[in-house]
Amino acid sequence: MIDSHAHLDDARFDSDRDDVLQRARNAGVRTILTIGNGNGPDQMGCGIPIAENHDWIYTSVGVHPHDASKVEEHHYTQMQELSRHAKVVAIGETGLDYHYDNSPREVQREVFRKQVALAKKLDLPVIVHTREADAETEAILLEEKAGRGVIHCFTSGDRLADFALSIGFLISFSGIVTFPNAAPLADIARRIPLDRILVETDCPYLAPVPHRGKRNEPAFVTETTRFIAALREMAPEELAGQVGVNFERLFALKTA
Numbered sequence: 302m303i304d305s306h307a308h309l310d311d312a313r314f315d316s317d318r319d320d321v322l323q324r325a326r327n328a329g330v331r332t333i334l335t336i337g338n339g340n341g342p343d344q345m346g347c348g349i350p351i352a353e354n355h356d357w358i359y360t361s362v363g364v365h366p367h368d369a370s371k372v373e374e375h376h377y378t379q380m381q382e383l384s385r386h387a388k389v390v391a392i393g394e395t396g397l398d399y400h401y402d403n404s405p406r407e408v409q410r411e412v413f414r415k416q417v418a419l420a421k422k423l424d425l426p427v428i429v430h431t432r433e434a435d436a437e438t439e440a441i442l443l444e445e446k447a448g449r450g451v452i453h454c455f456t457s458g459d460r461l462a463d464f465a466l467s468i469g470f471l472i473s474f475s476g477i478v479t480f481p482n483a484a485p486l487a488d489i490a491r492r493i494p495l496d497r498i499l500v501e502t503d504c505p506y507l508a509p510v511p512h513r514g515k516r517n518e519p520a521f522v523t524e525t526t527r528f529i530a531a532l533r534e535m536a537p538e539e540l541a542g543q544v545g546v547n548f549e550r551l552f553a554l555k556t557a
C-alpha cells in the first residue's frame with residue numbers, strides 16, 4: 302500500500318516518529334510521500350531529511366495556501382534548487398483554501414499559479430489542495446496549462462472530478478471518504494477510472510473510520526484502501542497494486 306500524502310514533519314510525530322514508520326511498514330505500507338510544506342515557506346525542505354533517512358519515503362517542496370502571504374521572491378528560487386534533490390518528486394502541496402482564508406485570496410491565487418508554472422517548467426507533478434475554490438482552481442490549472450498532477454484529499458463534487466480527469470490529473474482520497482456522511486464522495490471513488498486513483502492519509506489530520514478523531518498516521522491508509530476496494534467490489538490487494546502503479550507513474554519513480 303502507498304500513502305501518497307503525509308505530513309511526517311508535523312510536531313505531533315516528534316515523540317514517536319520511528320514507531321509510526323515501523324507501524325506503517327508492519328501494516329504493509331511500502332511507500333510514503335511526505336509533504337514539504339512545514340509551517341511556512343522557510344521550512345519547505347522539511348521532508349528532505351526524513352526522505353534521506355528512509356529509502357521508501359519521498360518528499361515534495363511547496364507552499365500551502367494557508368502560508369501564501371509569507372512567500373517572498375527568493376522562495377521560488379529555493380523551491381527550484383530543492384527540487385533538484387533526488388528524493389524530491391513533486392511541487393506542493395499548493396492551491397486555494399477559501400474555507401480558512403488564512404492568506405488573502407488574491408495572494409493565494411498568485412502563489413498557486415506560480416507553483417503550477419514552476420512544476421511544469423521543472424517537469425514535476427503538482428500536488429493541489431483545493432477547498433471551496435473549485436472554479437478558480439480549475440481556471441488557474443487551465444490558464445497555466447498544468448502538466449501532471451493530483452488533486453489531493455479530494456472533497457469536491459463531480460464537476461471538479463471530471464475536470465481533473467479531463468486534464469489527465471489523478472484524484473487522491475483521504476479518510477474523509479470513509480465518513481458516513483460522505484456518500485457523494487464515495488460515488489466518485491467508485492466511478493472514476495482505476496488508473497486515476499491515489500489513496501492518502503494527510504496525517505496527522507483526518508483519521509479514517511474506525512480511528513476518526515485520533516491522530517492519523519500512515520498505517521491507517523490501509524483502512525481507506527480497504528474501504529475504496531469494497532466500494533469497487535475488488536480485493537484490497539488488487540486496488541493497492543493499481544494505486545502503486547499510478548503513484549509510480551505520476552511521480553516518475555522507478556519501481557520501489
Ligand SMILES: [Zn+2]
Binds near residue numbers: 394431453
Ligand atoms: Zn491539503
Ligand SMILES: [Zn+2]
Binds near residue numbers: 306394
Ligand atoms: Zn496535506
